[in-house]
Amino acid sequence: MNAPLAVVMAAGKGTRMKSELPKVLVPVLGRPMLEYVIDALREAGIAKIVVVVGYRADDVKQTVGGQEDVGFALQAEQRGTGHAVMSAREHLAGHDGAVVVVAGDSPLMQTSSIRKLLAEYERSKSACILGTAHKDNPHGLGRIVRDASGKFTGIVEEKDATPQERQITEVNLSTYVFHGPDLLHALEGIRSDNAQGEYYITDCPGVLLAEGKDVRALAVLEPCEVLSINSMEELAVVEDAMRSMAKAKG
Secondary structure (H helix, E strand, O other): OOOOEEEEEOOOOOHHHOOOOOHHHOEEOOEEHHHHHHHHHHHOOOOEEEEEEOOOHHHHHHHHOOOOOEEEEEOOOOOOHHHHHHOOHHHHOOOOOEEEEEEOOOOOOOHHHHHHHHHHHHHHOOOEEEEEEEOOOOOOOOEEEEOOOOOEEEEEOHHHOOHHHHOOOEEEEEEEEEEHHHHHHHHHHOOOOOOOOOOOHHHHHHHHHHOOOOEEEEOOOOHHHHOOOOOHHHHHHHHHHHHHHHHHHO
């Protein structure tokens, strides 16, 4: 079994951050947010970390390159999260173990959460496991839909959700563990026939589910991991949360 590897989606510009920097290089308490993500993955036992770069790719490479376990894949044209992972296909070819897929703008990612997802993967050998969390106000986030027995049946985006589905508090947070060959197979099956003309990683679990593969959603992410950074206001909230956590740890 190959040691787990990770794909970090880090190609975006982050237009709402009021910065010319690539979003993942915007400092959070003085460090580029991408560095926190790499640290969390490394501490969780990830052997190889593939950073998907795009906007100002050389700046990202310069910041986090030169580390033995960090490689890069270029997403020359940003056509969605699924397209970002497609850009890393050559790194995934022949990999028969776990592939962790995460967003590079998640500085509050917890090593413990990644470890729990990997432990579930080792136990279940599922084709895909989604890391989810419950959020009191899930506005704007994709909801996790389950059947009467609690089995995962899909992700529904807010704009497509029924009033009943909008009441769901379990949300998708762009944190996945895939079986390597199943991920490559699912990427072949996703389409860009949507309003944005983009490929979404969120469609991959559905492709695998439709083929009868084992796909699970595990609500193991910490409440702090729900905090995202899409604006300077949200950056301030995340920095406050990090200070509080650091204080609590003593």
